[in-house]
Amino acid sequence: MAERRATHTRQNTSVSGSQIISQECSTRFSPKPLSPTELDSVNRQDLETGEPIRPRFKTTWDRFLRRGKTPVGVIQSVKKIYGCSWLNLLLLLTPVAWWAHFDENMVDYHTAVFSLCFLTIIPHECLFDYCGEQMALYCGKDLGDLITITLNNAVEVTLAIILLLKCELKLLQSTITGVVLLHLLLVPGAAFLTGGAQIWEQDLHPAHTQLNHTLLTVGVLALLLPASFYAAISGSTSSGISANGELSDLGSSTQTDFLTMSRGLAVLLLLIYICSRIFYHNPPGAGNNSLTHSLTPAQLKAYEAKLQEEEPDVNQWVCIVALIINIAVVAVTSEWLVDSIEPVRHVSNITEEWFGLVLIPFVSFSADGAVAAGYFLQKASRRVWSKTKDPEPPNTLAKAEAIDLSIQFVLLWMPVLTLLGWCTGKPFNLLFDFFEVALLLGACFLVNFVTADSKTNWAEGFILLSFYAMMVLCTWYYTGESDVSSLLLCPGQPTTDA
Numbered sequence: 454m455a456e457r458r459a460t461h462t463r464q465n466t467s468v469s470g471s472q473i474i475s476q477e478c479s480t481r482f483s484p485k486p487l488s489p490t491e492l493d494s495v496n497r498q499d500l501e502t503g504e505p506i507r508p509r510f511k512t513t514w515d516r517f518l519r520r521g522k523t524p525v526g527v528i529q530s531v532k533k534i535y536g537c538s539w540l541n542l543l544l545l546l547t548p549v550a551w552w553a554h555f556d557e558n559m560v561d562y563h564t565a566v567f568s569l570c571f572l573t574i575i576p577h578e579c580l581f582d583y584c585g586e587q588m589a590l591y592c593g594k595d596l597g598d599l600i601t602i603t604l605n606n607a608v609e610v611t612l613a614i615i616l617l618l619k620c621e622l623k624l625l626q627s628t629i630t631g632v633v634l635l636h637l638l639l640v641p642g643a644a645f646l647t648g649g650a651q652i653w654e655q656d657l658h659p660a661h662t663q664l665n666h667t668l669l670t671v672g673v674l675a676l677l678l679p680a681s682f683y684a685a686i687s688g689s690t691s692s693g694i695s696a697n698g699e700l701s702d703l704g705s706s707t708q709t710d711f712l713t714m715s716r717g718l719a720v721l722l723l724l725i726y727i728c729s730r731i732f733y734h735n736p737p738g739a740g741n742n743s744l745t746h747s748l749t750p751a752q753l754k755a756y757e758a759k760l761q762e763e764e765p766d767v768n769q770w771v772c773i774v775a776l777i778i779n780i781a782v783v784a785v786t787s788e789w790l791v792d793s794i795e796p797v798r799h800v801s802n803i804t805e806e807w808f809g810l811v812l813i814p815f816v817s818f819s820a821d822g823a824v825a826a827g828y829f830l831q832k833a834s835r836r837v838w839s840k841t842k843d844p845e846p847p848n849t850l851a852k853a854e855a856i857d858l859s860i861q862f863v864l865l866w867m868p869v870l871t872l873l874g875w876c877t878g879k880p881f882n883l884l885f886d887f888f889e890v891a892l893l894l895g896a897c898f899l900v901n902f903v904t905a906d907s908k909t910n911w912a913e914g915f916i917l918l919s920f921y922a923m924m925v926l927c928t929w930y931y932t933g934e935s936d937v938s939s940l941l942l943c944p945g946q947p948t949t950d951a
Contacts, residue, residue, distance in 0.1 A: 517591045517769065530771035537583040543576040547782065554789045563796035570790035574608055574816050577783045581607050584772050584779075590765040595734050602857050604776070608816060610866050611783050615791045617874055622881050622941035623933070624794070627809025629867055630889040633859045635814045637669075637896045638921035640855035645903075645914025657853060659907040661733070665856055666901045668729055672863035673897045675718050679711060679884040683937070708880060708940045715882040716875055719868035726864035810889070810928045853909070856900060879943060886934050892924055 535541055550569035559565055585604035589597025609632045616625040649655050686707070798808055867883070874881030885893075899920055903913045 513593060513596070516593060519591065519765075519769075522764075525765060525768040525771075527768060527771055530767040531775075533766040534580065534583065534772070534775050538576070538579050540576045540579045543572055546573045547786070550786060550789070554792075563793040564800065566789060567793040567797045570786050570793070571816060573786050574783060574790070577779050577786075578605075578608050578816075580775070580779050581605060584767070584776050587765050587767045587772050588769065590763055591769045598854065598857070599730070599734075602854060602861055605854075605858055606862055606866060607780060608783055608787075609814065609862065611780065612787045612791070612813060612816070613866065613870055614873070615784070615787045617870055617879055617881060618877065619788075619791055620879055620943040620946060621791065621794075622874075622879065622943070623938045624805055624809045624813075625870070625881065626885050626941070627806050627889065628813050629862065629870075630885065630893060631810035631814035632862055634810070634892060634896050634921065634924060636855040636859040636862070637900050638917045638924070640858075641853040641900070642914045642917030642921060644853065644855070645909045646911050646918065647914075649909060649911035649914060654908045654910045657904055657907040657909065662904050662907045664729060664733065665860060666904070668725070668860045668864060669856070669897050669901065671725060672722065672860065672867075673890075673893045675722055675863075676883055676885050676890050676893060678718070679714060679882065680887055680890045682714070683711075683884055684887075687936070708882075711882040711884050711940060712875075712880055715871050715884070718883055719871035722864050722868045726861070726868075729864075804929075804932055806886075806888075806931050806933050807928050810892075811925050853904065856904075880941060882940065884937055884940060886937055888931055888934075896920070896924075 535544070546569055550566065550573045553559060553562075553566050553569050556562075581604040582601075585597075585601035588600045591597075592600060609628075613625055613628060613632075616622075616628060645655070794808065794813075798805060803812070871881055871883060873879075899917065903909065903917065
């Protein structure tokens with residue numbers, strides 16, 4: 454298959470954005486496919502002169518300040534931020550959700566609070582996406598991608614920190630696994646399926662994809678080490694299981710061992726992530742970057758050129774303030790969402806594992822999913838009712854940024870949560886259930902295999918979605934490992950049945 458793809462000549466040349474939601478939230482900035490004239494001008498410059506595109510700004514700081522350019526007004530910025538998507542209508546539910554939290558006399562109190570907080574978080578996720586895309590105009594593609602990825606993880610990280618501080622550590626582990634699986638399987642699977650529906654295959658950056666393979670693999674293997682250690686010290690499955698199907702309690706000394714082991718692994722994972730970002734943003738050699746690599750798709754170079762010419766819709770300082778306010782609101786709403794999880798879980802008879810692996814991570818995807826559904830319905834209606842005979846050309850660039858989100862969560866935020874638990878006295882460790890580790894290993898193998906040749910198609914997107922559906926189905930019947938959960942109990946915390 455790789456040889457077939459390598460010999461295939463592409464006739465369509467266009468650029469797609471990192472995520473569908475950006476096309477809804479920013480009509481001017483959304484990275485629509487470039488015209489052949491725009492792309493040919495960039496290709497001509499690279500091929501004939503052999504020189505990189507001349508930047509409009511001398512330094513990154515000049516670009517951030519946009520020296521020589523008229524700044525965007527504050528009022529205009531506020532209007533653009535809160536008018537970026539129809540999903541922002543759900544922001545009106547924020548005071549309703551807060552009021553419901555304090556009104557304990559309401560019927561189905563916990564269910565109402567959980568539902569309202571869940572819906573309230575959706576538009577805030579959309580605001581994070583839009584502000585991240587706008588900041589990319591001030592920081593450039595490489596740094597802008599990092600900012601966008603970090604902001605796209607903001608809701609999940611906020612929920613994870615609240616779960617840690619509330620000492621819901623087993624639910625936190627399941628949520629981490631669910632977030633990684635969602636961004637490895639569901640999000641890129643949907644992107645590959647829809648993006649490749651009208652084209653033979655789409656391209657990924659080969660150098661970036663190769664580095665991602667290594668980072669994703671080492672992050673998942675780091676979780677395999679404590680699980681293997683646990684299996685070794687707990688004995689074989691034939692002799693170490695009691696009559697009720699549970700492993701024997703390994704004691705507080707074993708909990709201390711796993712905590713020390715996890716904190717050491719967390720430091721090493723952080724170092725790996727920091728080194729990878731240094732390598733990616735400042736590779737060895739004068740003038741080297743992701744755009745000057747010999748295998749960089751021409752569409753990426755053209756996209757960076759267009760990004761430099763694009764005028765932002767939002768003032769950078771207003772955008773930063775909006776992000777701070779958004780994080781504060783999400784933090785408060787997430788705390789009340791977490792408070793209502795346990796009562797809702799018992800009423801609905803949903804296992805803690807399914808709640809963490811599937812439902813909570815879906816909060817982050819709900820905004821993207823809602824916008825994507827509306828966007829593709831709009832595109833489909835245009836295709837049916839449009840009178841033009843020349844439809845918009847298909848996108849040939851498939852930037853699977855959701856995979857970058859998973860890598861950042863495993864190599865950055867999971868270690869940060871481990872060290873934060875150390876600082877706050879919460880016994881959070883990296884000993885995950887065998888089932889969760891197996892899911893991560895399977896997803897890692899499948900994603901690395903699908904993107905091995907730096908190309909994707911709609912069939913591979915369907916495969917990723919199908920495996921995610923398999924995971925959701927099997928998780929519904931999974932009740933967890935009680936002995937592993939006992940190593941995550943805070944002092945004085947009672948054991949709970951799944």
